[in-house]
Amino acid sequence: MRRSTLIAVAAGAVLVTAGTAVVAVGVSSSDHGPPDAGPEATSTALPPSGDGAPELDASSLATSFLDDWVEDGRVVRHDEGGDTVSEGQAYGLFAAVVAEDEQRFDEIWSWTQHELVRPDGLLAWRWDEGEVVDDEPASDADLDAARALVLAGDRFGRSDLHDDGVALATTIADRMTVETAQGRILLPGLWAADREPYAYNPSYASPVTFEVLSAATGDPRWDELQAGSAAVTTDIFEATDLPPDWAQVHTDGLVEPMPGPRGGGDPVQYGFDAPRLMLRYAESCAPADVALAGRPLATLDREDDVKSRLDLGGGALVEEQSPLGFAARAASAKASGDESAATSDLERAAELAAEYPTYYGAAWVMLSTAMLTDDALGGCATGEL
Template identity: 30%
Template sequence: MKNLLLITVAFLCLKSYSQKQPFPANVVFTNGLMATNKNSQDAQNNYDTWKTNFVEACSNGRYRIKFDDPSQTVSEGIGYGMLLAAYATDKTLFDGLWLYYKDNVNSNGVMNWKINGCSGINGANGATDAELDAAFALIVADYQWGSTGVINYKNDAKTLITAIKAHEVEANTFVLKPGDQFGGSQITNPSYFSPAYYRVFGTFTNDATFWNQVAAKSYTIINSNLTVNNAVGGLVSDWCQASGAYSSQASGYNREGKTYTYDAARTPWRIAVDYLWYGNADAKAYAKKSSDFVRLNLGGSSNIKDGYNQNGTLIGQWHNATFVGAFACAAMAGENQTHLNASYTDLNQLNEPNSYFNHTLKTLYSFLLTGNFYLPETKNLSTGDFDVEKSTVTLYPNPSNDKFTVSAPENSIVSVISAEGKIILEQKTTTENTEINLANYSSGLYLIKITNGNKSITKKVLLK
């Protein structure tokens, strides 16, 4: 009996940590090209190195990501880490990073951008790219593990998306602000633009009209920036106004934000995702420009350096993963298989294991290039699309003394029906877990009918 109990407990523990999509997923995207020499073991190796070199445990199950200065952590790193952990199905790390994020939020509900070690604010207020990555990572976590455990990923994702909408998108213009306390039409950062995420947010929160407008505005700004400044290829500037012109408010940034350096370098990656996942024509056009710049203007990936003026003239000197990998992702939306394969090889051969920015981005890029940074199944993203007949509806504890919890889709109607067939209580669910109190009713068997839209399912509960 003791052995049977141990086996049962072990099974339950394993079940609670099961995931929808194991790693590697090896997804083949409907749109674009995949490198024929890709290997998910490369992504796994990059992840293992990243985790060894940059993840540090704090107390109470929290984890942080070590920045360039290892004594500090930035919100960007937490967002990147959450993305990687969600796709790598590393639930313990994911949960610890998210708890760390929540421990360090400001009054707007977004993480203060720089923290001293495990606690202590060093840089106040939010950086929008971190919020976007964290919110999307929570959606992936909900897809992977569901939201009936200790952390309700779905509710947390919706809360964070609401905060982004309220504080990090400029009112009435749909311009993405670079932080919750500054920016908008007068200064924005194109490398933060994540139109594929916005489409997911719109589905997930039933707010597609708003988020599609944020996506459209992103392309308007990028294209204006390229046109106004006579840019070659997809060489956007690090910072700009919504008009595309350079911003006077960027005077404190590298080269006044007027060049394609370590901010702008991420843009081809983020935009390529929108084409690979959604087939967006604007995304393809931008990514192809970026890829063609490398293939035609530079003569191939091996000639990439870490900085350019928008007219294509060189200002950088280093060949590193931040730039090489983003352009490799853009090549997935290009039309030259040989160039993509060579770009993949070039990225894979770069070895910068102790560089926070270069190796973290290399790992993210390698996940996309190998089909392990993918769009979760759309049917699982929207509560409105949840089919109650096919979902896992549970009641617990059952039998119950007086109270029990119904785990069912949000916005369902829970009807409690007596043995005589009368509805004695009805309650609408506002979260996935709803407590029903039958303390004022007699013991016996009750039917619990859960209705969502025009679908319903009936369960039984025994009241002791």
């Protein structure tokens, strides 16, 4: 067996003060943008909707997301002061693909092109009050947008969208990937390209995206990214019970959990980023990827409630809960073959997001339902939960 090259952080070694609220309804985490984007800010909940949980139907949830969070092609973070981030635009594009809504896809992509696309073709991270306020790109947003464009081109019979996706994918591969002893890995942004060890966000790795873009571009670097990402993810799970929000990867292949993109800020934790890893691997068509998504289930299943921030051994760091935490456990349960538990957790995620509406919660309930029950986004985790 290949020796793990990840240095584990002891479970329970890091503590934070628990908040007073019961539910962590949304965050604007610095991981979604460049590391100098400012300190993390926790959003204020919108008033409880009182409407109960939405039906777990991918198309209906996608339409609801478009109705509730998109205005004239802009995905508005109403609970974050009304700004827009490239990640949100990518989620909106995914929603339009799932809902088969070509008109709104065009509106979202047109706004993105006019407001966020940089001269190099990548997407500026944050827009507020009529202008870009941070033009650093975030690779997860660009990667999701490229996948959505290729899928939309195929779904709507549009070569222009397909070509836009290929162009964006090529720029990502050129500028935001690097080779290590583990293989090729995705960097979180341009800022990380010249810094070794390389900052790495495990939840940005997306096997289905790599497969979609490999087929669309014919570029072998996407297959290399799949292999390198899987190697890093495997090492993480060989050394820790849960993946960290952030890590760093040395050129020689050593992987280390980190408290933030540059080592500061939050403690080393499984927070609002890492849970996405399970969803991205659970939707894969490769059994080995799905098996990786199932590995954290025993740790996440120790308690009925999943707290929004855990140490890497599964110990709670706060008392709050988030929709993404339950959605990620649903993905891990489905990957492990427990359909009943997956259904229960996805329902709890939807109930939480409906009671306390937030952009991030709504986005990931919509995306997790699509990823786990529908093939519209190119994955294989289809069928009723």
